[in-house]
Amino acid sequence: MIKRSTGLYEQFSRKGGDALRATHYCAGCGHGIILKLIGEAMADLGIQDDSVFVGPVGCATFCYYYFDCGHVSAPHGRASAVATGLSRVLPDNPIIAYQGDGDLGAIGFNNAFQAANRGDNFALFFVNNSIFAMTGGQMAPTTLEGQVTTTTPFGRDTVKAGYPLKVCEVFETLEAPVFIERVSVADTKRIMLAKKAIRKALQIQKEKKGFAFVEILSPCPNNMREEPVKAAELFTETMEKTYPLGNFRDRSEKPVPTPKGVPLKNEKELIGGGKETVATKNDPSFKERRFKFSGFGGQGILSLGLVVAEAAASDGKFVSWMPSYGPEQRGGSASCSVRVGGKEIGSPTIDDPDVLVAMNQPALERFASSVREGGTILYDSSIKTNIGFPAGVRAIPFPASSIAIENGVSKASNTAFLGAMTGLGLLPFGETNIKAALAESMSARPSLVEPNMRVFETAMKWITDNLRP
């Protein structure tokens, strides 16, 4: 009996009216066949409810209209990187990535290559039609020698454009992949072999045995300017000379490989040269705090963030520290984001800080509007600005640079801000932790500890004298 696989939706909602069952692919395109084979295999293996499919950019970008399973759309070339992430946060779910040869072979090759080299636990289907199809038939890394494309009108010249990229052969040099095979969907006999390889890759994923890679040669009649049957014949004739079909590796029957590795250093050896480290404590009731420190490179912005991060870590908090700076070592804009939480932190980026420290005018003007309601902006009082501050945000001009100069360490404005934040109670951990982290940050130049402590105390006192009742 011929019936629709339950791995695919009954109707494809992108196409309305009479075309509700039609895909967006051109007649004779291999993509439709491949998606059908994957949908059938998912359903037959009973994995579709748990599977997450990572869609690419390219002709298959709309594949979420067809599969009845979880879906994430990746940016161009990044399906393997997204699948790597998913395979780590969802270690028990089958993860399936799908990429074309422009997407994987050009833009995202390094992501796919590194995932294969790590043996990341997902199935990767690589559709090779030897061109960038959706964007108009430009040369891809997989384009054959002498092949005419819109960007190689006289044929691919290997002197200028290099040789066709043989991804299976490249991946075969790596230790980690469990399964590597190249198949084709150009005719019925080849489709049957492709079906077997696709099922095998998904079976490996069902058993979470590691990285499985299937390259599928798939004709693109549209860019070949041929009718479908002729295109498939021509495609087979030319492609398989460069890309021979066959299995390159199948280690699926062997025990799940465990990385051999080398003896690792213990935590004491790695962190702080023998210093005791504090274990993080899960505390879901702790409200996450977000800090943005900003100014010029050379003002100690990143160090300020590090001291706050170290102090938080020494108090058992979860913490992330993420710097951002221009190409200049000195004078360019610099900022860093610090999150402090009571549970594992999902992303280190911060769009809406609770606390903004701005050490110069451009930083103040750039980030002030991002501070969330109820938040605090601390900026150097030498900054002259006419900008309005967001409603519900406390903006405090603070004489950080004057305090640093008065104490004989003109470069310690960052320490003055640290003292101000401590005095205002903006740092959710003890003063002892903060001072210890500050001293530790200067362990390479101990002579700076004492003057910086003076700056810290002066800043705390300024807050008490001027802002506290």
Ligand code: SF4
């Ligand atoms: S352009 Fe080529 S690859 Fe894209 S849908 Fe049409 S036939 Fe398929």
